[in-house]
Amino acid sequence: MAVVCFRGVSFGFVTPPLLDRVDISVERGERIGLLGRNGAGKSTLMRLVAGELKADAGMIERQAGTRIARLEQKFP
Helix, strand or coil, X not given: CEEEEEEEXXXXXXXXXXXXXXXEEEECCCCCCCXXXXXXXXXXXXXXXXXXXXXXXXXXXXXXXXXXXXXXXXXX
């Protein structure tokens, strides 16, 4: 079973959306890296994974007991 799974996820602050019907799954033991230009949506994607943001459409599933941690770009 996937640790995190996106099914048909869409999200955006404005048009065009950052994510448009995205399907992603991350299995236990997999490692991923996010690369992209500033403003491309890397931090937004991580906030969706962590549950800090809700998708506009689709489902985000997290395996029970999964802990997700991330490093903020800006410190208080």
